[in-house]
Amino acid sequence: xxxxxIRDVAERAGVSKSLVSLVLRGxxxxxxxxxxxxxxxxxxxxxxxxxxxRSLSEQRTRTVGVLLNDLRNPWFVDLLDGLNSLxxxxxxxxxxxxxxxxxxxxxxxxxxxxxxxxxxxxxxxTLPDPAALGVVAERMPVVLAGAREPVPPGVxxxxxxxxxxxxxxxxxxxxxxxxxxxxxxxxxxxxxxxRRSFEATMRAHGLADRAVVETGDMTEEGGYRATVRLLxxxxxxxAVFAVNDITCVGALSAAEELGLRVPHDVSVAGYDNTSISRxxxxxxxxVDNAGHEVGRRAARFLLDRFExxxxxxxxxxxxxxxxxxxxxxxxx
Amino acid sequence: xxxxxIRDVAERAGVSKSLVSLVLRGxxxxxxxxxxxxxxxxxxxxxxxxxxxRSLSEQRTRTVGVLLNDLRNPWFVDLLDGLNSLxxxxxxxxxxxxxxxxxxxxxxxxxxxxxxxxxxxxxxxTLPDPAALGVVAERMPVVLAGAREPVPPGVxxxxxxxxxxxxxxxxxxxxxxxxxxxxxxxxxxxxxxxRRSFEATMRAHGLADRAVVETGDMTEEGGYRATVRLLxxxxxxxAVFAVNDITCVGALSAAEELGLRVPHDVSVAGYDNTSISRxxxxxxxxVDNAGHEVGRRAARFLLDRFExxxxxxxxxxxxxxxxxxxxxxxxx
DNA sequence: GCCCCTCTTTGGACCGTTCCAGAACCTGTC
DNA sequence: GACAGGTTCTGGAACGGTCCAAAGAGGGGC
Numbered sequence: 001x002x003x004x005x006i007r008d009v010a011e012r013a014g015v016s017k018s019l020v021s022l023v024l025r026g027x028x029x030x031x032x033x034x035x036x037x038x039x040x041x042x043x044x045x046x047x048x049x050x051x052x053x054r055s056l057s058e059q060r061t062r063t064v065g066v067l068l069n070d071l072r073n074p075w076f077v078d079l080l081d082g083l084n085s086l087x088x089x090x091x092x093x094x095x096x097x098x099x100x101x102x103x104x105x106x107x108x109x110x111x112x113x114x115x116x117x118x119x120x121x122x123x124x125x126t127l128p129d130p131a132a133l134g135v136v137a138e139r140m141p142v143v144l145a146g147a148r149e150p151v152p153p154g155v156x157x158x159x160x161x162x163x164x165x166x167x168x169x170x171x172x173x174x175x176x177x178x179x180x181x182x183x184x185x186x187x188x189x190x191x192x193x194x195r196r197s198f199e200a201t202m203r204a205h206g207l208a209d210r211a212v213v214e215t216g217d218m219t220e221e222g223g224y225r226a227t228v229r230l231l232x233x234x235x236x237x238x239a240v241f242a243v244n245d246i247t248c249v250g251a252l253s254a255a256e257e258l259g260l261r262v263p264h265d266v267s268v269a270g271y272d273n274t275s276i277s278r279x280x281x282x283x284x285x286x287v288d289n290a291g292h293e294v295g296r297r298a299a300r301f302l303l304d305r306f307e308x309x310x311x312x313x314x315x316x317x318x319x320x321x322x323x324x325x326x327x328x329x330x331x332x
Numbered sequence: 333x334x335x336x337x338i339r340d341v342a343e344r345a346g347v348s349k350s351l352v353s354l355v356l357r358g359x360x361x362x363x364x365x366x367x368x369x370x371x372x373x374x375x376x377x378x379x380x381x382x383x384x385x386r387s388l389s390e391q392r393t394r395t396v397g398v399l400l401n402d403l404r405n406p407w408f409v410d411l412l413d414g415l416n417s418l419x420x421x422x423x424x425x426x427x428x429x430x431x432x433x434x435x436x437x438x439x440x441x442x443x444x445x446x447x448x449x450x451x452x453x454x455x456x457x458t459l460p461d462p463a464a465l466g467v468v469a470e471r472m473p474v475v476l477a478g479a480r481e482p483v484p485p486g487v488x489x490x491x492x493x494x495x496x497x498x499x500x501x502x503x504x505x506x507x508x509x510x511x512x513x514x515x516x517x518x519x520x521x522x523x524x525x526x527r528r529s530f531e532a533t534m535r536a537h538g539l540a541d542r543a544v545v546e547t548g549d550m551t552e553e554g555g556y557r558a559t560v561r562l563l564x565x566x567x568x569x570x571a572v573f574a575v576n577d578i579t580c581v582g583a584l585s586a587a588e589e590l591g592l593r594v595p596h597d598v599s600v601a602g603y604d605n606t607s608i609s610r611x612x613x614x615x616x617x618x619v620d621n622a623g624h625e626v627g628r629r630a631a632r633f634l635l636d637r638f639e640x641x642x643x644x645x646x647x648x649x650x651x652x653x654x655x656x657x658x659x660x661x662x663x664x
Numbered sequence: 665g666c667c668c669c670t671c672t673t674t675g676g677a678c679c680g681t682t683c684c685a686g687a688a689c690c691t692g693t694c
Numbered sequence: 695g696a697c698a699g700g701t702t703c704t705g706g707a708a709c710g711g712t713c714c715a716a717a718g719a720g721g722g723g724c
Binding site: 052061252 | 378381403420425430446449471553581582588607611
Binding site: 381390 | 679
């Protein structure tokens with residue numbers, strides 16, 4: 001038994017397939033009794049429109065592809081939520097693909113999405129291959145969300161304002177009375193921005209010579225090792241601002257292992273407001289990236305480009321918020 | 333400029349569209365020079381097959397839908413990885429949908445997948461509506477992965493062996509010398525199985541009267557509160573086995589807050605081997621669910637049903653492994 | 665009763681593939 | 695040089711929708 005088609009519905013309702021199509025697309029040019037008959041027939045047969053046939057005919061899929069760089073990073077879930085809320089309100093679906101999963105199998109993770117002829121593409125996180133993205137962007141609207149990278153022309157970009165976020169943390173620490181403050185830096189555009197903003201903020205408060213920067217690899221282990229080095233110095237800092245939460249957890253371990261109490265002996269702060277930071281056992285002071293708003297804005301950009309294709313790539317930075325929890329306090 | 337079609341390629345190569353189709357599907361009934369010409373033309377035009385047209389014609393999509401119940405739970409990533417590795421080897425794609433995201437918008441999360449006419453469906457985690465699943469299962473192969481629930485007939489099921497996992501933990505604790513052992517139970521089929529197995533194992537070692545069970549809600553907060561109650565009893569247990577890692581983190585906080593050292597004064601163990609349990613700051617003893625194997629087996633079941641549709645629903649339980657880390661030790 | 669106009673309804677072309685029946689082209693044999 | 699048999703290639707009919715031009719129905723005015 002093959003699933004029923006529009007023709008089966010038409011036959012059962014005693015009308016033409018065109019009329020069924022009209023009814024199902026909500027036309028008001030149909031007499032009520034026919035509409036009823038069609039809807040009843042569709043209901044009885046359990047009719048579901050065939051998306052492939054529809055998109056073939058309509059030359060659009062009403063679907064946007066979302067390319068995630070790694071499902072293991074949970075920070076993008078809020079982003080997807082924001083994205084989905086706006087897209088859904090406009091009758092669009094989201095299709096997820098994970099780059100990490102597919103890279104193992106050696107194919108371009110975007111291929112299935114492109115073959116499906118999605119109407120637009122949202123790349124979440126660091127993008128795999130900027131050049132490839134440029135080619136794609138010629139054919140469909142593309143938005144890069146949640147990362148700060150140089151993008152090909154015509155690609156919109158939405159991300160949290162890392163400079164502002166890093167400033168919030170640094171000023172929070174300075175406000176608490178800290179002077180010797182260390183930053184556990186990361187790599188990539190995001191790492192760069194947070195580090196620069198940390199340095200600029202320290203400078204603005206006349207603390208340029210008290211700032212220390214250790215570069216890590218954005219992992220717990222890296223945060224741990226860098227912090228051990230930092231806290232073993234004779235002039236050890238009284239506060240550590242880590243480039244992300246996971247690095248911050250490493251810093252926390254290191255402090256504890258060295259017999260320092262947090263936040264009494266040393267304050268630590270992270271970035272991203274991940275679920276880990278909310279564990280009461282860690283309870284990290286951190287920065288919330290406004291993921292939901294980033295997602296909504298990405299959807300907005302996409303919808304704009306559906307209406308008016310072409311034009312310059314735009315950039316929107318969402319305002320982050322400081323989440324003060326248990327790992328920062330006055331220096332002793 | 334619309335994307336090139338098979339006809340554009342045919343024209344450029346000076347052959348018929350049928351021949352292009354043959355070449356692209358890898359037929360060996362084609363003269364080498366024509367094959368070359370076709371492949372060159374396709375390359376030059378940047379031709380990509382249109383998945384909608386193909387699936388309409390082939391009456392299959394070469395795609396399986398994966399319905400996740402909540403992207404925030406990271407335990408399924410290994411599962412997806414296993415699933416993808418086998419599916420990809422058979423030329424099948426994976427399409428992800430998140431139930432939690434879409435439930436907010438009030439639609440059935442499986443709808444887009446069904447409209448796309450995926451060839452099969454993998455439901456990961458607790459299923460939303462068992463009855464609806466039965467209807468779907470009449471039309472396509474369905475596998476429930478990573479959860480233990482009563483399923484409609486004809487639905488296969490793959491999950492970690494919760495009874496064995498709970499037994500591993502319990503015997504580990506008993507082997508260390510613990511006698512008064514508490515279990516922080518959860519709800520649902522999984523919670524039930526782990527609790528029962530804990531009780532059965534205690535009984536088998538003649539410790540039925542030393543077993544304590546507290547029921548929680550599988551959250552950190554629940555684990556925290558239950559553990560505070562447990563450890564405030566006069567005959568407090570020397571070990572706590574939590575139904576999952578997140579509950580276990582709550583237990584850890586409680587122990588610490590009550591001034592008890594882990595594992596010196598009290599041992600705690602979790603379940604699921606989540607990334608949280610691997611944080612060196614927590615370093616939980618836990619149980620690995622063999623997510624990768626669950627995923628592979630789910631793919632296997634699906635592939636079997638593609639070849640021979642129909643038949644009874646099968647059940648496979650993957651063998652879990654104990655991960656001994658820092659939160660369990662001999663009682664003092 | 666006829667014509668015109670508006671409101672409904674319909675047949676058929678089309679979207680980009682696959683697949684099948686049969687055409688065209690070889691090659692070898694008698 | 696005709697014919698058989700195999701290999702290689704092609705036209706056209708699906709697949710299940712949308713959309714458009716045009717047909718049909720119904721009502722009002724003369």
